[in-house]
Amino acid sequence: MPSSSTPTPSTGPLQGLKVVEMGQLIAGPFAAKTLGDLGADVIKIEPPEGGDPLRQWRLIQDGTSVWWQVQSRNKRSVAIDLRQPEGQALARELVDQADILVENFRPGTLEGWGMDYATLSATNPGLILLRISGYGQTGPYRDKPGFGVIGEAMGGLRHLTGEPGRVPVRCGVSIGDTLASLHGVIGILAALNHRHATGQGQVIDVALHEAVFNVMESLLPEYSAFGAVREPAGSALPGIAPSNAYRCRDGQVLVAGNGDSIFRRLMTAIGRTDLAERPDLATNSGRVASVAEVDAAIEAWTQQRTVSEVLELLDEAKVPVGRIYTARDIAEDPHYRAREMILTQHTRDGHVVEVPGIVPKLSLTPGAVRQAAPHLGEDTEAVLRELGRSPAEVAALRARGLIR
Structure with missing residues:
Protein backbone atom coordinates (compact mmCIF):
# COMPACT_ATOMS: atom_id res chain seq x y z
CA MET A 1 0.00 0.00 0.00
CA VAL A 215 -31.94 -0.82 16.75
CA MET A 216 -33.79 -1.39 20.02
CA GLU A 217 -35.95 -4.11 18.50
CA SER A 218 -39.17 -4.73 20.49
CA LEU A 219 -38.44 -2.27 23.30
CA LEU A 220 -41.18 0.28 22.51
CA PRO A 221 -43.95 -1.95 21.10
CA GLU A 222 -43.74 -4.18 24.19
CA TYR A 223 -44.26 -1.13 26.39
CA SER A 224 -47.02 0.16 24.12
CA ALA A 225 -48.93 -3.11 24.02
CA PHE A 226 -48.31 -4.46 27.51
CA GLY A 227 -46.81 -1.68 29.62
CA ALA A 228 -43.71 -3.87 29.89
CA VAL A 229 -40.46 -2.05 30.65
CA ARG A 230 -37.57 -4.23 29.55
CA GLU A 231 -34.87 -4.51 32.20
CA PRO A 232 -31.18 -5.53 32.11
CA ALA A 233 -30.56 -9.26 32.04
CA GLY A 234 -26.78 -9.62 32.03
CA SER A 235 -25.55 -11.97 29.34
CA ALA A 236 -28.97 -13.48 28.62
CA LEU A 237 -31.39 -12.39 25.90
CA PRO A 238 -34.78 -12.06 27.63
CA GLY A 239 -37.66 -13.79 25.91
CA ILE A 240 -35.38 -16.01 23.82
CA ALA A 241 -34.00 -19.26 25.25
CA PRO A 242 -31.48 -20.66 25.56
CA SER A 243 -29.13 -17.84 24.57
CA ASN A 244 -26.52 -16.99 27.18
CA ALA A 245 -22.92 -17.10 28.32
CA TYR A 246 -21.88 -20.23 30.21
CA ARG A 247 -18.86 -20.91 32.40
CA CYS A 248 -16.31 -23.53 31.42
CA ARG A 249 -13.29 -24.85 33.33
CA ASP A 250 -11.03 -22.22 31.75
CA GLY A 251 -13.31 -19.44 30.58
CA GLN A 252 -16.74 -18.85 29.09
CA VAL A 253 -18.60 -19.59 25.89
CA LEU A 254 -21.70 -18.18 24.26
CA VAL A 255 -24.34 -20.69 23.20
CA ALA A 256 -27.36 -19.82 21.06
CA GLY A 257 -29.64 -22.86 21.19
CA ASN A 258 -32.90 -21.01 20.75
CA GLY A 259 -34.06 -22.63 17.51
CA ASP A 260 -36.45 -25.52 18.11
CA SER A 261 -34.40 -28.13 16.25
CA ILE A 262 -31.15 -26.60 17.50
CA PHE A 263 -32.39 -26.94 21.08
CA ARG A 264 -33.02 -30.64 20.60
CA ARG A 265 -29.51 -31.11 19.18
CA LEU A 266 -28.03 -29.13 22.05
CA MET A 267 -29.78 -31.14 24.72
CA THR A 268 -28.76 -34.40 23.03
CA ALA A 269 -25.14 -33.23 22.83
CA ILE A 270 -25.02 -32.46 26.57
CA GLY A 271 -26.65 -35.76 27.48
CA ARG A 272 -30.05 -34.32 28.44
CA THR A 273 -32.35 -36.17 26.09
CA ASP A 274 -35.01 -35.87 28.79
CA LEU A 275 -35.11 -32.12 28.15
CA ALA A 276 -34.87 -32.59 24.39
CA GLU A 277 -38.04 -34.72 24.48
CA ARG A 278 -40.10 -32.64 26.90
CA PRO A 279 -43.19 -31.26 25.10
CA ASP A 280 -43.20 -28.03 27.12
CA LEU A 281 -39.67 -27.21 25.88
CA ALA A 282 -40.39 -27.86 22.21
CA THR A 283 -41.00 -24.19 21.47
CA ASN A 284 -39.41 -20.93 22.57
CA SER A 285 -42.30 -19.85 24.82
CA GLY A 286 -42.00 -23.02 26.88
CA ARG A 287 -38.23 -22.72 27.13
CA VAL A 288 -38.54 -19.10 28.27
CA ALA A 289 -40.87 -20.23 31.05
CA SER A 290 -38.23 -22.75 32.19
CA VAL A 291 -35.12 -20.75 31.26
CA ALA A 292 -33.47 -21.12 34.68
CA GLU A 293 -33.73 -24.91 34.48
CA VAL A 294 -32.43 -24.99 30.90
CA ASP A 295 -29.51 -22.64 31.62
CA ALA A 296 -28.57 -24.65 34.70
CA ALA A 297 -28.48 -27.87 32.68
CA ILE A 298 -26.22 -26.32 30.03
CA GLU A 299 -23.81 -24.82 32.53
CA ALA A 300 -23.61 -28.00 34.54
CA TRP A 301 -22.26 -29.58 31.36
CA THR A 302 -19.96 -26.73 30.26
CA GLN A 303 -18.36 -26.34 33.71
CA GLN A 304 -16.93 -29.84 33.42
CA ARG A 305 -15.15 -29.02 30.16
CA THR A 306 -12.69 -26.58 28.69
CA VAL A 307 -13.71 -23.91 26.20
CA SER A 308 -12.03 -25.85 23.39
CA GLU A 309 -13.86 -29.06 24.30
CA VAL A 310 -17.23 -27.30 24.38
CA LEU A 311 -16.56 -25.65 21.02
CA GLU A 312 -15.58 -28.94 19.41
CA LEU A 313 -18.54 -30.91 20.75
CA LEU A 314 -21.18 -28.30 19.96
CA ASP A 315 -19.68 -27.63 16.52
CA GLU A 316 -20.10 -31.35 15.81
CA ALA A 317 -23.73 -31.09 16.92
CA LYS A 318 -24.24 -28.03 14.67
CA VAL A 319 -25.18 -25.81 17.59
CA PRO A 320 -24.17 -22.11 17.33
CA VAL A 321 -21.37 -21.62 19.85
CA GLY A 322 -18.43 -19.26 20.18
CA ARG A 323 -15.63 -18.21 22.45
CA ILE A 324 -15.53 -14.66 23.76
CA TYR A 325 -12.79 -13.06 21.67
CA THR A 326 -10.10 -10.68 22.87
CA ALA A 327 -7.95 -8.62 20.51
CA ARG A 328 -5.38 -11.44 20.63
CA ASP A 329 -8.01 -14.01 19.66
CA ILE A 330 -9.05 -11.89 16.68
CA ALA A 331 -5.46 -11.34 15.53
CA GLU A 332 -4.71 -15.07 15.69
CA ASP A 333 -7.94 -16.34 14.14
CA PRO A 334 -7.50 -17.89 10.66
Whole structure:
Protein backbone atom coordinates (compact mmCIF):
# COMPACT_ATOMS: atom_id res chain seq x y z
CA MET A 1 0.00 0.00 0.00
CA PRO A 2 1.38 3.42 -0.89
CA SER A 3 2.56 5.75 1.85
CA SER A 4 2.53 8.93 -0.20
CA SER A 5 -0.24 11.51 -0.05
CA THR A 6 -1.33 10.68 -3.58
CA PRO A 7 -3.98 7.96 -3.52
CA THR A 8 -3.83 5.00 -5.83
CA PRO A 9 -6.63 4.90 -8.41
CA SER A 10 -9.96 3.94 -6.89
CA THR A 11 -11.97 1.04 -8.23
CA GLY A 12 -14.57 1.07 -5.47
CA PRO A 13 -18.29 1.59 -6.04
CA LEU A 14 -18.09 5.25 -4.95
CA GLN A 15 -15.24 6.09 -7.31
CA GLY A 16 -15.59 9.62 -8.67
CA LEU A 17 -17.47 11.01 -5.68
CA LYS A 18 -15.86 13.84 -3.72
CA VAL A 19 -16.55 14.10 0.00
CA VAL A 20 -15.67 17.03 2.26
CA GLU A 21 -15.50 16.04 5.92
CA MET A 22 -15.93 18.83 8.45
CA GLY A 23 -16.12 16.87 11.66
CA GLN A 24 -14.01 15.42 14.40
CA LEU A 25 -13.62 12.43 16.71
CA ILE A 26 -15.99 9.60 15.75
CA ALA A 27 -19.47 10.05 14.29
CA GLY A 28 -18.78 12.22 11.23
CA PRO A 29 -15.29 10.87 10.54
CA PHE A 30 -16.41 7.22 10.71
CA ALA A 31 -19.08 7.92 8.10
CA ALA A 32 -16.51 9.61 5.84
CA LYS A 33 -14.05 6.76 6.44
CA THR A 34 -16.67 4.28 5.26
CA LEU A 35 -17.23 6.31 2.09
CA GLY A 36 -13.47 6.50 1.53
CA ASP A 37 -13.05 2.75 1.96
CA LEU A 38 -15.61 2.32 -0.82
CA GLY A 39 -13.74 4.56 -3.25
CA ALA A 40 -14.77 8.16 -2.56
CA ASP A 41 -12.17 10.94 -2.51
CA VAL A 42 -12.42 12.28 1.05
CA ILE A 43 -10.99 15.70 1.92
CA LYS A 44 -10.87 16.20 5.69
CA ILE A 45 -10.79 19.78 6.94
CA GLU A 46 -8.96 20.13 10.26
CA PRO A 47 -8.01 23.10 12.46
CA PRO A 48 -4.36 24.09 11.86
CA GLU A 49 -3.49 23.88 15.55
CA GLY A 50 -3.72 20.30 16.76
CA GLY A 51 -6.08 18.95 14.11
CA ASP A 52 -8.75 16.43 14.96
CA PRO A 53 -8.49 15.55 18.68
CA LEU A 54 -8.70 11.86 17.75
CA ARG A 55 -5.06 12.15 16.67
CA GLN A 56 -4.23 12.06 20.40
CA TRP A 57 -6.81 9.58 21.71
CA ARG A 58 -5.88 6.29 23.41
CA LEU A 59 -2.56 4.60 22.58
CA ILE A 60 0.01 6.85 20.84
CA GLN A 61 2.81 5.83 18.46
CA ASP A 62 5.33 8.54 17.47
CA GLY A 63 2.92 11.24 18.58
CA THR A 64 -0.15 9.91 16.77
CA SER A 65 -2.94 7.60 17.89
CA VAL A 66 -2.99 4.21 16.17
CA TRP A 67 -6.77 4.63 16.12
CA TRP A 68 -6.14 7.52 13.72
CA GLN A 69 -4.62 5.05 11.25
CA VAL A 70 -8.02 3.38 10.90
CA GLN A 71 -10.36 6.36 11.21
CA SER A 72 -8.53 8.54 8.69
CA ARG A 73 -7.24 6.14 6.06
CA ASN A 74 -8.26 6.99 2.51
CA LYS A 75 -8.52 10.68 3.44
CA ARG A 76 -6.60 13.81 2.53
CA SER A 77 -5.96 16.35 5.29
CA VAL A 78 -6.46 20.05 4.64
CA ALA A 79 -5.73 22.36 7.58
CA ILE A 80 -7.88 25.51 7.40
CA ASP A 81 -8.74 27.97 10.17
CA LEU A 82 -12.54 28.05 10.01
CA ARG A 83 -12.71 30.72 12.68
CA GLN A 84 -11.62 33.30 10.10
CA PRO A 85 -13.94 34.49 7.31
CA GLU A 86 -11.31 33.84 4.64
CA GLY A 87 -10.93 30.27 5.93
CA GLN A 88 -14.68 29.82 5.76
CA ALA A 89 -14.62 31.08 2.17
CA LEU A 90 -11.95 28.49 1.30
CA ALA A 91 -14.09 25.75 2.81
CA ARG A 92 -17.11 26.91 0.80
CA GLU A 93 -15.03 26.64 -2.36
CA LEU A 94 -14.19 23.03 -1.51
CA VAL A 95 -17.83 22.24 -0.74
CA ASP A 96 -18.88 23.88 -3.99
CA GLN A 97 -17.00 21.15 -5.86
CA ALA A 98 -18.12 18.30 -3.61
CA ASP A 99 -20.84 15.71 -3.92
CA ILE A 100 -21.17 15.16 -0.19
CA LEU A 101 -20.48 17.22 2.93
CA VAL A 102 -20.24 15.43 6.28
CA GLU A 103 -20.34 17.34 9.58
CA ASN A 104 -20.99 16.48 13.22
CA PHE A 105 -20.90 19.87 14.91
CA ARG A 106 -23.52 21.20 17.28
CA PRO A 107 -26.55 22.50 15.31
CA GLY A 108 -26.06 26.08 14.18
CA THR A 109 -22.29 25.86 13.73
CA LEU A 110 -22.39 25.68 9.93
CA GLU A 111 -24.96 28.46 9.84
CA GLY A 112 -22.63 30.64 11.93
CA TRP A 113 -19.97 30.16 9.29
CA GLY A 114 -22.34 31.20 6.51
CA MET A 115 -22.59 27.61 5.31
CA ASP A 116 -26.27 26.83 5.79
CA TYR A 117 -27.68 24.40 3.25
CA ALA A 118 -29.65 27.07 1.37
CA THR A 119 -26.44 28.99 0.74
CA LEU A 120 -24.38 25.94 -0.18
CA SER A 121 -27.03 24.43 -2.47
CA ALA A 122 -27.55 27.71 -4.30
CA THR A 123 -24.24 27.14 -6.09
CA ASN A 124 -24.16 23.33 -5.71
CA PRO A 125 -27.76 22.09 -6.03
CA GLY A 126 -26.69 18.45 -6.08
CA LEU A 127 -24.91 18.67 -2.72
CA ILE A 128 -25.80 16.02 -0.15
CA LEU A 129 -25.25 17.20 3.41
CA LEU A 130 -24.99 14.68 6.24
CA ARG A 131 -25.49 16.27 9.66
CA ILE A 132 -24.88 14.13 12.76
CA SER A 133 -25.60 15.65 16.14
CA GLY A 134 -26.63 14.61 19.62
CA TYR A 135 -30.33 15.40 19.32
CA GLY A 136 -30.89 16.36 15.68
CA GLN A 137 -31.33 19.70 13.91
CA THR A 138 -34.83 20.32 15.30
CA GLY A 139 -36.73 19.76 18.53
CA PRO A 140 -36.45 21.17 22.07
CA TYR A 141 -33.09 19.46 22.75
CA ARG A 142 -31.33 20.48 19.51
CA ASP A 143 -28.94 22.94 21.19
CA LYS A 144 -27.83 20.61 23.98
CA PRO A 145 -24.34 19.08 23.63
CA GLY A 146 -24.45 15.35 23.11
CA PHE A 147 -21.87 12.60 22.79
CA GLY A 148 -22.41 8.98 21.81
CA VAL A 149 -22.64 7.84 25.44
CA ILE A 150 -25.57 10.22 26.01
CA GLY A 151 -27.24 8.95 22.84
CA GLU A 152 -26.86 5.38 24.09
CA ALA A 153 -28.57 6.34 27.34
CA MET A 154 -31.42 8.29 25.76
CA GLY A 155 -31.87 5.68 23.02
CA GLY A 156 -32.60 2.99 25.61
CA LEU A 157 -29.47 0.89 25.19
CA ARG A 158 -27.55 1.81 28.33
CA HIS A 159 -30.46 0.79 30.60
CA LEU A 160 -30.19 -2.78 29.28
CA THR A 161 -26.41 -3.22 29.47
CA GLY A 162 -25.40 -4.77 32.75
CA GLU A 163 -26.49 -7.16 35.46
CA PRO A 164 -29.91 -6.81 37.13
CA GLY A 165 -29.80 -4.46 40.10
CA ARG A 166 -26.37 -3.06 39.27
CA VAL A 167 -25.15 0.13 37.62
CA PRO A 168 -25.43 -0.09 33.80
CA VAL A 169 -22.16 -0.49 31.95
CA ARG A 170 -21.10 0.67 28.50
CA CYS A 171 -20.44 -1.87 25.80
CA GLY A 172 -16.74 -0.93 25.58
CA VAL A 173 -16.77 1.03 22.32
CA SER A 174 -18.52 4.20 21.16
CA ILE A 175 -21.44 2.30 19.69
CA GLY A 176 -23.77 5.31 19.66
CA ASP A 177 -21.45 7.29 17.42
CA THR A 178 -20.85 4.36 15.10
CA LEU A 179 -24.55 3.54 14.75
CA ALA A 180 -25.22 7.17 13.86
CA SER A 181 -22.40 7.04 11.28
CA LEU A 182 -23.79 3.94 9.62
CA HIS A 183 -27.30 5.39 9.51
CA GLY A 184 -25.75 8.48 7.94
CA VAL A 185 -24.06 6.40 5.24
CA ILE A 186 -27.37 4.68 4.51
CA GLY A 187 -28.94 8.12 4.14
CA ILE A 188 -26.17 9.25 1.80
CA LEU A 189 -26.58 6.24 -0.46
CA ALA A 190 -30.35 6.79 -0.60
CA ALA A 191 -29.84 10.48 -1.36
CA LEU A 192 -27.37 9.62 -4.12
CA ASN A 193 -30.00 7.43 -5.74
CA HIS A 194 -32.52 10.26 -5.55
CA ARG A 195 -29.97 12.70 -6.99
CA HIS A 196 -29.29 10.29 -9.85
CA ALA A 197 -32.96 10.52 -10.80
CA THR A 198 -33.54 14.24 -10.15
CA GLY A 199 -30.18 16.00 -9.93
CA GLN A 200 -31.21 17.37 -6.56
CA GLY A 201 -29.30 17.04 -3.31
CA GLN A 202 -30.74 17.11 0.19
CA VAL A 203 -29.98 17.21 3.92
CA ILE A 204 -29.68 14.05 6.02
CA ASP A 205 -30.38 14.70 9.71
CA VAL A 206 -29.12 11.95 12.05
CA ALA A 207 -29.42 12.20 15.84
CA LEU A 208 -27.24 9.97 17.99
CA HIS A 209 -30.08 8.82 20.23
CA GLU A 210 -32.37 8.10 17.27
CA ALA A 211 -29.76 5.86 15.64
CA VAL A 212 -29.52 3.87 18.89
CA PHE A 213 -33.29 3.78 19.34
CA ASN A 214 -33.70 2.45 15.80
CA VAL A 215 -31.94 -0.82 16.75
CA MET A 216 -33.79 -1.39 20.02
CA GLU A 217 -35.95 -4.11 18.50
CA SER A 218 -39.17 -4.73 20.49
CA LEU A 219 -38.44 -2.27 23.30
CA LEU A 220 -41.18 0.28 22.51
CA PRO A 221 -43.95 -1.95 21.10
CA GLU A 222 -43.74 -4.18 24.19
CA TYR A 223 -44.26 -1.13 26.39
CA SER A 224 -47.02 0.16 24.12
CA ALA A 225 -48.93 -3.11 24.02
CA PHE A 226 -48.31 -4.46 27.51
CA GLY A 227 -46.81 -1.68 29.62
CA ALA A 228 -43.71 -3.87 29.89
CA VAL A 229 -40.46 -2.05 30.65
CA ARG A 230 -37.57 -4.23 29.55
CA GLU A 231 -34.87 -4.51 32.20
CA PRO A 232 -31.18 -5.53 32.11
CA ALA A 233 -30.56 -9.26 32.04
CA GLY A 234 -26.78 -9.62 32.03
CA SER A 235 -25.55 -11.97 29.34
CA ALA A 236 -28.97 -13.48 28.62
CA LEU A 237 -31.39 -12.39 25.90
CA PRO A 238 -34.78 -12.06 27.63
CA GLY A 239 -37.66 -13.79 25.91
CA ILE A 240 -35.38 -16.01 23.82
CA ALA A 241 -34.00 -19.26 25.25
CA PRO A 242 -31.48 -20.66 25.56
CA SER A 243 -29.13 -17.84 24.57
CA ASN A 244 -26.52 -16.99 27.18
CA ALA A 245 -22.92 -17.10 28.32
CA TYR A 246 -21.88 -20.23 30.21
CA ARG A 247 -18.86 -20.91 32.40
CA CYS A 248 -16.31 -23.53 31.42
CA ARG A 249 -13.29 -24.85 33.33
CA ASP A 250 -11.03 -22.22 31.75
CA GLY A 251 -13.31 -19.44 30.58
CA GLN A 252 -16.74 -18.85 29.09
CA VAL A 253 -18.60 -19.59 25.89
CA LEU A 254 -21.70 -18.18 24.26
CA VAL A 255 -24.34 -20.69 23.20
CA ALA A 256 -27.36 -19.82 21.06
CA GLY A 257 -29.64 -22.86 21.19
CA ASN A 258 -32.90 -21.01 20.75
CA GLY A 259 -34.06 -22.63 17.51
CA ASP A 260 -36.45 -25.52 18.11
CA SER A 261 -34.40 -28.13 16.25
CA ILE A 262 -31.15 -26.60 17.50
CA PHE A 263 -32.39 -26.94 21.08
CA ARG A 264 -33.02 -30.64 20.60
CA ARG A 265 -29.51 -31.11 19.18
CA LEU A 266 -28.03 -29.13 22.05
CA MET A 267 -29.78 -31.14 24.72
CA THR A 268 -28.76 -34.40 23.03
CA ALA A 269 -25.14 -33.23 22.83
CA ILE A 270 -25.02 -32.46 26.57
CA GLY A 271 -26.65 -35.76 27.48
CA ARG A 272 -30.05 -34.32 28.44
CA THR A 273 -32.35 -36.17 26.09
CA ASP A 274 -35.01 -35.87 28.79
CA LEU A 275 -35.11 -32.12 28.15
CA ALA A 276 -34.87 -32.59 24.39
CA GLU A 277 -38.04 -34.72 24.48
CA ARG A 278 -40.10 -32.64 26.90
CA PRO A 279 -43.19 -31.26 25.10
CA ASP A 280 -43.20 -28.03 27.12
CA LEU A 281 -39.67 -27.21 25.88
CA ALA A 282 -40.39 -27.86 22.21
CA THR A 283 -41.00 -24.19 21.47
CA ASN A 284 -39.41 -20.93 22.57
CA SER A 285 -42.30 -19.85 24.82
CA GLY A 286 -42.00 -23.02 26.88
CA ARG A 287 -38.23 -22.72 27.13
CA VAL A 288 -38.54 -19.10 28.27
CA ALA A 289 -40.87 -20.23 31.05
CA SER A 290 -38.23 -22.75 32.19
CA VAL A 291 -35.12 -20.75 31.26
CA ALA A 292 -33.47 -21.12 34.68
CA GLU A 293 -33.73 -24.91 34.48
CA VAL A 294 -32.43 -24.99 30.90
CA ASP A 295 -29.51 -22.64 31.62
CA ALA A 296 -28.57 -24.65 34.70
CA ALA A 297 -28.48 -27.87 32.68
CA ILE A 298 -26.22 -26.32 30.03
CA GLU A 299 -23.81 -24.82 32.53
CA ALA A 300 -23.61 -28.00 34.54
CA TRP A 301 -22.26 -29.58 31.36
CA THR A 302 -19.96 -26.73 30.26
CA GLN A 303 -18.36 -26.34 33.71
CA GLN A 304 -16.93 -29.84 33.42
CA ARG A 305 -15.15 -29.02 30.16
CA THR A 306 -12.69 -26.58 28.69
CA VAL A 307 -13.71 -23.91 26.20
CA SER A 308 -12.03 -25.85 23.39
CA GLU A 309 -13.86 -29.06 24.30
CA VAL A 310 -17.23 -27.30 24.38
CA LEU A 311 -16.56 -25.65 21.02
CA GLU A 312 -15.58 -28.94 19.41
CA LEU A 313 -18.54 -30.91 20.75
CA LEU A 314 -21.18 -28.30 19.96
CA ASP A 315 -19.68 -27.63 16.52
CA GLU A 316 -20.10 -31.35 15.81
CA ALA A 317 -23.73 -31.09 16.92
CA LYS A 318 -24.24 -28.03 14.67
CA VAL A 319 -25.18 -25.81 17.59
CA PRO A 320 -24.17 -22.11 17.33
CA VAL A 321 -21.37 -21.62 19.85
CA GLY A 322 -18.43 -19.26 20.18
CA ARG A 323 -15.63 -18.21 22.45
CA ILE A 324 -15.53 -14.66 23.76
CA TYR A 325 -12.79 -13.06 21.67
CA THR A 326 -10.10 -10.68 22.87
CA ALA A 327 -7.95 -8.62 20.51
CA ARG A 328 -5.38 -11.44 20.63
CA ASP A 329 -8.01 -14.01 19.66
CA ILE A 330 -9.05 -11.89 16.68
CA ALA A 331 -5.46 -11.34 15.53
CA GLU A 332 -4.71 -15.07 15.69
CA ASP A 333 -7.94 -16.34 14.14
CA PRO A 334 -7.50 -17.89 10.66
CA HIS A 335 -11.04 -17.02 9.59
CA TYR A 336 -10.37 -13.30 10.03
CA ARG A 337 -7.27 -13.71 7.86
CA ALA A 338 -9.03 -15.77 5.21
CA ARG A 339 -11.78 -13.15 4.92
CA GLU A 340 -9.22 -10.30 4.68
CA MET A 341 -10.65 -8.68 7.79
CA ILE A 342 -7.14 -8.00 9.09
CA LEU A 343 -5.08 -5.81 6.78
CA THR A 344 -1.48 -4.69 7.08
CA GLN A 345 -1.22 -0.92 6.82
CA HIS A 346 1.96 1.16 6.53
CA THR A 347 1.73 4.48 8.36
CA ARG A 348 3.19 7.77 7.11
CA ASP A 349 5.83 7.45 9.84
CA GLY A 350 7.11 4.12 8.58
CA HIS A 351 5.37 1.81 11.04
CA VAL A 352 3.36 -1.28 10.18
CA VAL A 353 0.05 -1.75 11.98
CA GLU A 354 -2.75 -4.26 11.50
CA VAL A 355 -6.18 -2.68 10.99
CA PRO A 356 -9.73 -3.90 10.35
CA GLY A 357 -10.58 -4.77 6.77
CA ILE A 358 -13.34 -3.39 4.57
CA VAL A 359 -17.02 -3.96 5.33
CA PRO A 360 -19.21 -4.65 3.40
CA LYS A 361 -17.54 -6.87 0.80
CA LEU A 362 -18.68 -6.28 -2.78
CA SER A 363 -18.01 -8.91 -5.41
CA LEU A 364 -17.44 -6.62 -8.42
CA THR A 365 -16.32 -3.31 -6.90
CA PRO A 366 -14.68 -4.08 -3.55
CA GLY A 367 -13.38 -1.33 -1.32
CA ALA A 368 -9.70 -0.94 -0.50
CA VAL A 369 -7.19 0.90 1.64
CA ARG A 370 -5.62 3.15 -0.98
CA GLN A 371 -3.59 5.43 1.26
CA ALA A 372 -2.54 5.74 4.87
CA ALA A 373 -3.97 8.27 7.31
CA PRO A 374 -2.44 11.69 6.60
CA HIS A 375 -0.33 13.99 8.71
CA LEU A 376 -2.05 17.23 9.71
CA GLY A 377 -2.40 19.50 6.69
CA GLU A 378 -0.32 17.19 4.51
CA ASP A 379 -2.56 17.69 1.49
CA THR A 380 -3.47 21.36 1.96
CA GLU A 381 -1.33 22.69 -0.87
CA ALA A 382 -2.29 19.95 -3.33
CA VAL A 383 -6.02 20.43 -2.68
CA LEU A 384 -5.78 24.21 -2.95
CA ARG A 385 -3.88 23.85 -6.22
CA GLU A 386 -6.84 21.77 -7.43
CA LEU A 387 -8.99 24.81 -6.63
CA GLY A 388 -6.76 26.86 -8.93
CA ARG A 389 -4.62 28.58 -6.31
CA SER A 390 -1.09 29.42 -7.44
CA PRO A 391 1.97 28.55 -5.31
CA ALA A 392 2.28 32.24 -4.41
CA GLU A 393 -1.35 32.41 -3.29
CA VAL A 394 -0.93 29.28 -1.17
CA ALA A 395 2.20 30.74 0.41
CA ALA A 396 0.32 33.96 1.22
CA LEU A 397 -2.50 32.02 2.89
CA ARG A 398 0.06 30.11 4.93
CA ALA A 399 1.83 33.29 5.95
CA ARG A 400 -1.44 34.72 7.28
CA GLY A 401 -2.03 31.58 9.37
CA LEU A 402 -5.16 30.57 7.45
CA ILE A 403 -3.78 27.21 6.41
CA ARG A 404 -1.12 24.75 7.47
